Amino acid sequence: MKNLWEISTTEYAGGKEGVMRRGNVYQLANGYMGYRGTLDEFGPAELVGITLAGIFDRVGLAWREPVNAPNGGYTRVSLDGVERSVLTSKVTRHHQTLHLASARFERETVFSARAKKLTIKSARFLSADTPNLGVIQYSVSCDKAANITIRTGIDGNIWDLNGPHLLQLAAEKREGVLLVQGVTNENAKRVLVAEAIDLNFGEETHEWQDQRNLRVIRWQAEAGQTYTFHKYFAVVTDNDLAGKPIEPAAVKMVLKAKALGHAACLEKHRAEWAKKWERCDVQIEGDDEAQLALRYSIFQLLIVAPVAGSANSIPARALSGQVYKGAIFWDTEMFMFPFFLHTYPEKAVELMRYRIKTLDGARRKARTEGPGYRGAFYAWESQETGDDACSYFNIGDPFTGRDLRTHFRDKQVHISGDVAIALWEYFKLTGDDSLLLEGGAEVILECARFYFSHAYFKKEKGRYEILDVIGPDEYHECVNNNAFTSMVAKETFVIANAMVEHLRKNQPKALRALVKKIGISRELADFREAARLLYVPAPDSKTGVIEQFDGYFKLRDDTVEELKSRMVHPNEYLGAGQGLAVPTKVIKQADVVMMLNLFKTRYSAKIKQANWEYYEPRTEHGSSLSACAYAMVAAEFGDLDFAYKYFLKTAKIDLEAKYKVYVGTVFMGGSHPAANGGAWMTAVLGFGGVQADENRVVINPRLCAQWQTFRFYLAYKGDGFRIKITKTAVTISSPSTNVRRHTMLVAGNKTECAPGASVTVKYRPTKQ
Amino acid sequence: MKNLWEISTTEYAGGKEGVMRRGNVYQLANGYMGYRGTLDEFGPAELVGITLAGIFDRVGLAWREPVNAPNGGYTRVSLDGVERSVLTSKVTRHHQTLHLASARFERETVFSARAKKLTIKSARFLSADTPNLGVIQYSVSCDKAANITIRTGIDGNIWDLNGPHLLQLAAEKREGVLLVQGVTNENAKRVLVAEAIDLNFGEETHEWQDQRNLRVIRWQAEAGQTYTFHKYFAVVTDNDLAGKPIEPAAVKMVLKAKALGHAACLEKHRAEWAKKWERCDVQIEGDDEAQLALRYSIFQLLIVAPVAGSANSIPARALSGQVYKGAIFWDTEMFMFPFFLHTYPEKAVELMRYRIKTLDGARRKARTEGPGYRGAFYAWESQETGDDACSYFNIGDPFTGRDLRTHFRDKQVHISGDVAIALWEYFKLTGDDSLLLEGGAEVILECARFYFSHAYFKKEKGRYEILDVIGPDEYHECVNNNAFTSMVAKETFVIANAMVEHLRKNQPKALRALVKKIGISRELADFREAARLLYVPAPDSKTGVIEQFDGYFKLRDDTVEELKSRMVHPNEYLGAGQGLAVPTKVIKQADVVMMLNLFKTRYSAKIKQANWEYYEPRTEHGSSLSACAYAMVAAEFGDLDFAYKYFLKTAKIDLEAKYKVYVGTVFMGGSHPAANGGAWMTAVLGFGGVQADENRVVINPRLCAQWQTFRFYLAYKGDGFRIKITKTAVTISSPSTNVRRHTMLVAGNKTECAPGASVTVKYRPTKQ
DSSP, X not given: OOOTTEEEESOOOSHHHHHHHHHHHTOEEOSSEEEOSOOTTOOGGGTOOEEEEEEEEOOTTSOOEEEEEOEEEEXXXXXXXXXXXXXXXXXXXXXXXXXXXXXXEEEEEEEEETTEEEEEEEEEEEOSSXXXXXXXXXXXXXXXXXXXXXXXEXXXXXXXXXXXXXXXXXXXXXXXXXXXXXXXXXXXOEEEEEEEEEOOSSEEEEEEETTEEEEEEEEEEOBTOEEEEEEEEEEEETTTSTTSOOHHHHHHHHHHHXXXXXXXXXXXHHHHHHHHHHHHOOEEETOHHHHHHHHHHHHHHHHHSOOTXXXXXXXXXXXXXXXXXXXXXXXXXXXXXXXXXXXXXXXHHHHHHHHHXXXXXXXXXXXXXXXXXXXXXXXXXXXXXXXXXXXXXOEEOTTTSSEEOOOHHHXXXXXXXXXHHHHHHHHHHHOOOHHIIIIIHHHHHHHHHXXXXXXXEEGGGTEEEOOSBOOSOTXXXXXXXXXXXXXXXXXXXXXXXXXXXXXXXXXXXXXXXXXXXXXXXXXXXXXXXXXXHBOOOOOOTTTOOOOSSTTGGGSBOOOHXXXXXXXXXXXXXXXXXXXXXXXXXXBSSOSHHHHHHHTGGGSOHHHHHHHHHHHGGGBOOOSTTHHHHHHHHHHHHTOHHHHHHHHHHHHTHHHHOOSOOEETTEEOOOOOHHHHHHHXXXXXXXXXXXXXXXSOEEEOOOOOXXXXXXXXXXXXXXXXXXXXXXXXXXXXXXXXXXXXXXXXEETTEEEEEOTTOXXXXXXXXXXX | OOOTTEEEESOOXXXXXXXXXXXXXXXXXXXXXXXXXXXXXXXXXXXXXXXXXXXXXXXXXXXXXXXXXXXXXEEXXXXXXXXXXXXXXXXXXXXXXEETTTTEEEEEEEEEEXXXXXXXEEEEEEOSSSTTEEEXXXXXXXXXXXXXXXXXXXXXXXXXXXXXXXXXXXXXXXXXXXXXXXXXXXXXXXXXXXXXXXXOSSEEEEEEETTEEEEEEEXXXXXXXXXXXXXXEEEEETTTSTTSOSHHHHXXXXXXHHHHOHHHHHHHHHHHHHHHHHHHOOEEETOHHHHHHHHHHHHHHHHHSOOTTSOOOOOTTTTSOSGGGGOBOHHIIIXXXXXXXXXXXXXXXXXXXXXXXXXXXXXXXXXHHSTTOOSOOOOSSBOSSOOBOOOSSOEEOTTTSSEEOOOHHHHOTHHHHHHHHHHHHHHHHHOOOHHIIIIIHHHHHHHHHHHHXXXXXXXXXXXXXXXXXXXXXXXXXXXXXXXHHHHHHHHHHHHHHHHHHHHHHHOHHHHHHXXXXXXXXXXXXXXXXXXXXXOOOOOOTTTOOOOSSTTGGGSBOOOHHHHHHTOSSTTOOSOTTTSTTTTBSOBSSOSHHHHHHHTGGGSOHHHHHHHHHHHGGGBOOOSTTHHHHHHHHXXXXXXXXXXXXXXXXXXXXXXXXXXXXXXXXXXXOSOOHHHHHHHHIIIIIIISOEEEOSSOEEEOOOOOTTOSEEEEEEEETTEEEEXXXXXXXXXXXXXXXXXXXXXXXXXXXEEEEOTTOEEEEEOOOOOO
């Protein structure tokens, strides 16, 4: 039977691209940093990357991007004076495994040379309890006596897309600890890596060569004897200890870990992961393929969940490298946040704190981006300050070699509403208004203020309109009355009004202080009017189809295939004003259907189906965000076959790693946490049929045929539930630690869920 | 001394391009048709074109364009059995002349062959009193006795850009008259050419061969004897005699002309031209170059002025061919109309009747072009119905071979206001409201209605805005609050309100009927509000510069040269969303400065100068409409050197014919009547300093240094004046036929101009 808690491979070569893709698939992370799934002996050419969360740098006019740290996990072994690597030496056997349960990466490789077999084994993890820390166990054995040399330490050769970011790279050895330190180019932030090892064989010397700060360990190995040592490396930056000396802290950290020892470090790490999985695992009986893909997706989200108190968020390519500038997009709020909100609210709150932290950046963007914009216009590509990392010329044109003007930055205004909606969802599902008081309320009001400054009133029609925007479908820029954007903007006003009401009743003093602080009292009436009068395109009275934006229905009705057949360059972009999709109905990704999913309680299944059937054939699915939206909506109106197909597509995107990784000469590879979140949403919200709001949890299961039993955890208003869905029944178990009794609506039945009790509700499955 | 009433050349070859350019320079027209300045023996390969006004056709999906008629002026001579053409035979001497005074084209060519000299002379005109008629005198002589054959008749081989437009081409000879007839492809309109000749030598046979309906005249010529015959050809279409038989009419027309005889036909033609010139000539003493160029420009306008009662207008390339689809642009109202309004109001009214005639087309465009547009959205490229001939993909992209999406058609909304302004100017300067009652008032109200349906109210700012447009500078599409467009829209509301007031007082019954007919009574209050609250960008309080549109000042400040140095293909378009000019401040043509010229009384010389100095260096002058706007504004604030330089550039554009004639593979050559109108405006309104409104004429002369005496005619409120400006004085002569006494403001002095009187006002010239 297949182990559904690990992935493994015996491949190690596959050229540069195979190495790169496995680097994504086997990556580790702990919220503080990511470590690509590369091998100990690899360097920058193999895209080794230790990508740090929340620290960014810019070199010249190139894209600003996250900083990669020197590689404290570097180890290379020589047999009889020749260095061994899977890429250049003869390999008899190779095996590598990613352990999902414990978030560890292991490899074992047997090299053959001169009739000797050299076996190396290593296992590493990025500590879940000490975010700065990485721990590696490394073993060597040879079947015959041999001269072996190990070079281990810190590799200062860093893979960068738009680097080098670390200047004045300096090495040191102090108290037996290796150090490599550099400072970022733009803000002179120090980034330091310290390494200690726990070694009881060989003779150690020291080497600083080719940007590597290394220990050289030489010994005469006995035949069949295994030699094991442990490495502890720590990454510390000025973000951790602003202004204070970071070397002593780093040295102390690795020495402390060394003193504690490998077994104890691992045990603490495992304990943390056991807690995560106990909460967040989703179990599918009867469908191993879905089980592994979904679990892997959840793993991808858990490893990049921000460190408590960091107020960091999750970039669109997670911590798998510097792709997409390490920036946070709407992906986080719309595709990843729901997973955390429903299972791990402690992390959801961190994601929201990031938006609160970057409110001033959003205010700056509003002030500078448009004439008369006010409030908070969140960055399309957000880094640590909330200023926009998105360039006005964001895509290369293969025909002219010039960059195309794209309007992602200046017109994709739905981002502010996405943030406001997530903040309000957090309040609704946790019942906790402390986040609002910590700045969330200010964010919401500033987002409403932004939309009001953006909206125009159309007098003849007696309505406000949101003009000149890009919706989720980026192939059609600068459109008017995009259904998704207008709905999100309108919802922002609705939320602002509801929030003001909530605070007026429950936190009047805080409300007064806030209204005064941002001088918004006279605008609240505007928000109420806009919530009433903002126009959102409605379903056509005959067909039920919602026009994606003004004039969409008049566009040329080409098929996706026709469009692609007209391409004259494989990398030509289909949007940006003159792209092939622009004059046609072909859309990049779910747009109206995304809106129907986000506001699913407001539209009938019939309307959902009509729009799904209209838009799906016209969708290129050129974004990894598209499939899950179509899957969830398909689940709602009962096309479970389609939903399942697109669920698998979404859930396996990073496991199979078959995505496109180069656009022109630009490396675009990396993981897809939004798709991973989409997989969870499709499973739990789609097939599980979970729909929670401030009043209650509703469960209307519609399991796909393959699934016998489906189990997941649900956090709600500070309590939690274990839910088990079979073909005919839903069982809800409320742990005795729950504080309150909750009434859920399960398959139409009001169901009381009392602390410590378990209740089962029978249901009749949807016919397919 | 140079004859300033003619242009001539001895060139005849110069390759295809030379032939084509001379075809433009030497063209004739009479409002009904144009006849390119090609030679008698030329055919379609030499771009012979008889382009008809007001009749259009479309073949397949190609551009719709005006119909060219079969060439009734075709004549070819054979000497000793060999046909002679300047392009293929030995030419000893060639001379061709365009007589501006009488609108005639003459050529004389001496061919040498076998020690013989064959001289042919021809002279042609398109009758100014019988618009369908062309008349040619053709003579042959040989210095030695020779066998000569003449083939003369109608060439049915037609040069078309996107033809063939005439199907079922059929030939006939009836009552000695040759006929060639075809029907248009799209609307099956008949186009017929009839030809008669007056011949008293040789033996005539008949030939229908290679699409030519010809007389073959053979004789043995005596040495030194001149043989002369006259040709009369008429073009008649279903537009002239809708539904009725057109052959008899055409036959009758040419036989009548033949009966009248060449001398009498010419005399009537000359008399008409004498009247035109007496009114419209402008005389410059001291500057022959300017004199000829300006007179030639005026000639270009006079030849294409629409036939009385035709309700035709003037296309952007006049009747010089099918370029620009033979379409009428804003060029007519903004650049040609002022000449006619100030000198020849009988033609100005025809131009306006064209817009009244095409009001329904403008209504259709509003209904179909945008969501909720109402009223009249005039076509960017207007043909006979007022439906838009402009394509959504109007410019080829040399990089992809595909057509670029341009927004000329859907966003260049200032066209409706341009029409309304011209209509109102006509009323103000003629004092005649009959045009308003004939449909002009309806046009104005429908234009105001269109702008109100287009405008949005910005609540926070308490103003209406005109969003998402293209101003005159077509390199920047889809911009908000373009100063020119917003000003024109606002003026449309102002005009609508003033017109309603005028009618209420003077034509209350007509007003009530109109308001009822178009159901506009409840909207009149909206127009008053919009006239007050529509936002037009104001001069910056410090610099005086008006921002061309929202965000213009934030664009990259590249020079025109920098921009051009970045071009990677010589024909790449600089606009259309991704062109090189789009992210920069480089503009195609006068935009803010055009606005300052159009609304010159509302801005100070200081503001004009500030904007001129800001925008001129940033202007590519990629349109022939640009130079005159900069010249006129320069004249106003006193930079007469610049004004003169750009005046000459404008006035000589068609005389020198050095313009670009191919864009990619598309032929774009032809005349530039808007620049011709611009030349007149720069001379009379710019240097002459004439500014007329409904109250009075103001004259503030600022003659350029070269001009000693400057004379022109001015029509005003049904009367007319001859005005002479010297370096120190302005003399106004009012013919005794004038009806009223007028008070003018001349160089600041109130000046009474009584019928039959002449008055001189001294002035102090502007210092330079």
